[in-house]
Amino acid sequence: MAVPLLDLRAQYATLREDIRRVMDEVCDAQAFILGSRVSDFEREVAAYCGVPAACGVSSGSDALLMCLMVAGIGPGDEVITTPYTFFATAGVIHRVGARPVFVDIDPVSYTLDPAHLEAAVTPRTRAIIPVHLYGQSADLDPILAVAQRHGLLVIEDAAQAIGAEYRGRRVGGFGEYGCLSFFPSKNLGGFGDAGMILTRDPARLDGLMKCRNHGMAPAYYHGMVGGNFRIDALQAAVLSVKLKHLDDWTARRQANAARYHELFAASPAAGLVGLPVTAPWATRHVQNQFVIRLPAARRQAVWDGLKAAEIGCNVYYPVPLHRQECFAALGYREGDFPESERAARETLALPIYPELTAAQQRTVVDAIAAILAG
Numbered sequence: 001m002a003v004p005l006l007d008l009r010a011q012y013a014t015l016r017e018d019i020r021r022v023m024d025e026v027c028d029a030q031a032f033i034l035g036s037r038v039s040d041f042e043r044e045v046a047a048y049c050g051v052p053a054a055c056g057v058s059s060g061s062d063a064l065l066m067c068l069m070v071a072g073i074g075p076g077d078e079v080i081t082t083p084y085t086f087f088a089t090a091g092v093i094h095r096v097g098a099r100p101v102f103v104d105i106d107p108v109s110y111t112l113d114p115a116h117l118e119a120a121v122t123p124r125t126r127a128i129i130p131v132h133l134y135g136q137s138a139d140l141d142p143i144l145a146v147a148q149r150h151g152l153l154v155i156e157d158a159a160q161a162i163g164a165e166y167r168g169r170r171v172g173g174f175g176e177y178g179c180l181s182f183f184p185s186k187n188l189g190g191f192g193d194a195g196m197i198l199t200r201d202p203a204r205l206d207g208l209m210k211c212r213n214h215g216m217a218p219a220y221y222h223g224m225v226g227g228n229f230r231i232d233a234l235q236a237a238v239l240s241v242k243l244k245h246l247d248d249w250t251a252r253r254q255a256n257a258a259r260y261h262e263l264f265a266a267s268p269a270a271g272l273v274g275l276p277v278t279a280p281w282a283t284r285h286v287q288n289q290f291v292i293r294l295p296a297a298r299r300q301a302v303w304d305g306l307k308a309a310e311i312g313c314n315v316y317y318p319v320p321l322h323r324q325e326c327f328a329a330l331g332y333r334e335g336d337f338p339e340s341e342r343a344a345r346e347t348l349a350l351p352i353y354p355e356l357t358a359a360q361q362r363t364v365v366d367a368i369a370a371i372l373a374g
């Protein structure tokens, strides 16, 4: 039985009528830019995440970029994040002309290790971008404490973690800004690219709204240089329909994660496969990815074997960002961030999407056990 890493068609089949209806409404109105579809969706997501204000934008990457732009972060500034994340987290720092400064991850949660954070702060540091990776929050309290001591902005990269909770509260509202992505493979995925910036401080909303529309207010008067970072009304309409199902999908992802733990425990692969751990602070893990760990040589064998068996899996992320060619000028070396480097060599993501069946999960676990036995 072939098992895809992600099957978006299974989800669409359950919502086809509802989604086509709202898309028809947008088409009939021919109102594609901003408007009530967007403001309604912003209110819904803000309420879902427990923050007072939100700004819908063109992507998760643009959400991160805009936070740095409205903060006036640029040449001469440093922004701290981890090298074990999707490229956009650090790419946006470089794009505004600032310098990405990396801090290694905690090997259990794969999120920024606060123990190394304060040593990375310099007089040039302006902001910290903790990443809530794979669906669980970073350890925010110690990160916020360092930020407060040094007067730094905290921008949460919650692209993979909508609805995740840190010690009982939803992520995105701990820092000054929280960034969401609605890329199709995220837990709440659009029909293309879209994103959102959450903020616990409604006074920051005005700057964000201007920035996403070329810094323009009123029309054709530009107090700042922004960009076209608008979310499409069509995406907002589709995502509003899907948001109503997010809690159900999250519960299914959590059930699938629990089932993997049971299946691996009962399998001959038990003890050979490192299973993901939910950190004690991560009171609601939304399971965007289910990432196992294997010694590098075995990881390669399992990766190849699953591919041959038509079982979807992927490596997030094979090259830590400090080792990316485009960041060579930052001067980092192999060995600078050993936990990020080890995670890049040893991790493998398995299918976890909500519609995945128990039989499919058994196929995945049996295939891994067979590869490891062979």
Ligand SMILES: *Cc1c(COP(=O)(O)O)cnc(C)c1O
Binding pocket: 059, 060, 061, 062, 085, 086, 088, 089, 131, 157, 159, 160, 180, 181, 182, 183, 193, 194, 195
């Ligand atoms: C997906 C993702 C982004 C970027 O979001 P896009 O909507 O694809 O631009 C940023 N950070 C992380 C951790 C992500 O997973």
